Amino acid sequence: MPYQNILVATDLHEECHPVVARAQDLANSSGAKLMLVHVIEPMAMAFGGDVPMDLSTLQQQQFDQARDRLNVFAEQYPGLLPEHRHIAYGQPRQEVHRLAKEQNCDLIVVGSHGRHGLALLLGSTANDILHGAPCDVLAVRLKKSE
């Protein structure tokens, strides 16, 4: 059975383009719908949930920036319609699984690696997404950036 609904998870870094390109090839060859998701990890989570200040303005700015970056990132993929570009807020594993179920996805595509900055401390998103996934997961091998 060819895949019908493919969800690509992206951290929006340049290195993630081969992941989307691979997913688009798969979608083209199987006639599948292609969707993209970027998950914003809340500030409070990055700081251990213990920040004594109101983060709502910061979160709104984070969201607006992510939306702009997602649109620029997705523009070069004609198969990625604006209504198929999703932004979620929370833990990447949880949000990617939730969206995959909600959109009846039969394949999630991630990069094998892509950690940057603070996130380096937190372990592998690709690995997290693989565990307990509601459908197949393809990890596209990426070269490590130094």
Ligand code: AMP
């Ligand atoms: P990592 O395990 O953090 O090196 O990231 C591996 C892959 O997980 C990336 O190439 C993306 O496909 C995906 N990923 C990482 N962070 C996010 C995020 N915030 N939102 C969606 N996907 C992500």
